[in-house]
Amino acid sequence: MKLITTATASLLMLLALSACSPEPGSEAWCNKIKDTPKSDWSANDAGTYAKYCILGQYKK
Numbered sequence: 001m002k003l004i005t006t007a008t009a010s011l012l013m014l015l016a017l018s019a020c021s022p023e024p025g026s027e028a029w030c031n032k033i034k035d036t037p038k039s040d041w042s043a044n045d046a047g048t049y050a051k052y053c054i055l056g057q058y059k060k
Contacts, residue, residue, distance in 0.1 A: 023059060024044075024045070024048045024052075024059075025048050025051070025052035025053075025058065025059035026052075026058055026059045026060075027058040029048075030049065030052065030053035030058065033045060033049055033053070034053075
């Protein structure tokens with residue numbers, strides 16, 4: 001029983017970690033934010049977009 005509980009907890013943690021959003025400034029983030037209405041962007045999003053996405057110098 002303890003093995004099943006441990007396995008289930010491990011699986012849930014793995015799923016939670018794999019569902020994280022991309023790092024701001026990465027190419028994946030730039031592609032995601034392009035599809036987001038500009039009215040939903042924060043001031044930080046706009047600054048990060050200008051710094052990394054427009055200039056094409058993505059974070060790795």
